[in-house]
Amino acid sequence: MKKAYILGHPLGHSLSPIMHNAAFQHLSISAEYCKKDILPEDLPKTIELLRQDNVFGANVTIPYKLAVMPFMDNLSDSAKAIGAVNTIVNNNGKLLGHNTDASGYIRALKENAGFEPQGKIAIMLGAGGAARAVAYALLNANVEVLYIHNRTFEKAKSLAKEFKFLGNIKAIGKTELKEKIIACDLLINTTSVGMEDNAKDPKTSAVEVLPNSGFVSDIVYRPAKTKLLADAEKVGLATQNGLAMLVYQGAQAFEMWTKQDAPVELMFAAALQALEK
Structure with a gap:
């Protein structure tokens, strides 16, 4: 089973696992999206974990969007200009830092x-x-x-x-x-x-x-x-x-990881349902 993560601290509010796991299930992709609530000192070893074969990559949220940048092998133009990474893609052990917020x-x-x-x-x-x-x-x-x-x-x-x-x-x-x-x-x-x-x-x-x-x-x-x-x-x-922005930035990350079209409407519905609880 493949893994994708969200890295941040604290992660109490995140809707991303609900959204992505609904998409994996819908497309019958054997994968799981998990929270990694980590302290700053654990960031380097967590980044290394993302290079493993069974890992798609990760989303990055507060307070690590800038902190992960030096650990990337490559940065997209958007990540460079915005000065923040919110999506990491594992390409055969090489990590691309991208920004899908824009x-x-x-x-x-x-x-x-x-x-x-x-x-x-x-x-x-x-x-x-x-x-x-x-x-x-x-x-x-x-x-x-x-x-x-x-x-x-x-x-x-x-x-x-x-x-x-x-x-x-x-x-x-x-x-x-x-x-x-x-x-x-x-x-x-x-x-x-x-x-x-x-x-x-x-x-x-x-x-x-x-x-x-x-x-x-x-x-x-x-x-x-x-x-x-x-x-x-x-x-x-x-x-x-801001919910639509959250869904669409997540959908782009999903597509970069899986090379498949994200079921945007389904992800939106899952996020909305979780938000209303």
């Missing part, structure tokens, strides 16, 4: 929400690790402009400078945010605001001035409806939480 986000927007980002004006809240993947995704999808707003302006400025080679990206402060949001097509929250333990949401007033055709995206999926999304829906805006 493509997962775009597929979620296009295929699940029916939103085409090309030529659109986007505003992203946050400039952390998740923001890097979303920014990379949107710039590669040819948005007209991507504005970044972060509590620490310097962090937003630094990210904009680093990703300038990909397209039109600018850091904006509070005053500019109020001006730009009036003509914004896509508002994305990449911060942890809205997670289960953090219901206080400072960004909600922003949705009231978005155009009627505006789309609000939140990469948080616990709770399924953050205050930001609930407020957006109240004023009639289309919304999407």
